[in-house]
Amino acid sequence: VKLTDLNPQWTQAGYGGTTRGRAGLWFDCPGACCATSLGKQRIHVPFRNPGDGGPDIPGDPRWQRTGDTFETMSLTPSVDASKFGHWHGFISGGEVR
Numbered sequence: 001v002k003l004t005d006l007n008p009q010w011t012q013a014g015y016g017g018t019t020r021g022r023a024g025l026w027f028d029c030p031g032a033c034c035a036t037s038l039g040k041q042r043i044h045v046p047f048r049n050p051g052d053g054g055p056d057i058p059g060d061p062r063w064q065r066t067g068d069t070f071e072t073m074s075l076t077p078s079v080d081a082s083k084f085g086h087w088h089g090f091i092s093g094g095e096v097r
């Protein structure tokens, strides 16, 4: 499934006394766990390297991002929401699998 089909939204983060834009991502859980439920779980991924061009944000967990749009985005490592009973997989080149 494409990331753009999962209602992606950029998030902001307060860090170092400033508000960092494009600092993370919310998207709908694409797992079978959410295929039949009335409401989808949203998954949040905070970035190591926000898309605002500023310096990296330290601390964990954070994900390394390439691609400046939802259509081209790749994240490493994998996104694992399994400990909350949700999806574990990869976002690569704008594809979620």
Ligand SMILES: [Zn+2]
Binding pocket: 029, 030, 031, 032, 033, 034, 041, 085, 086, 087
């Ligand atoms: Zn789910």
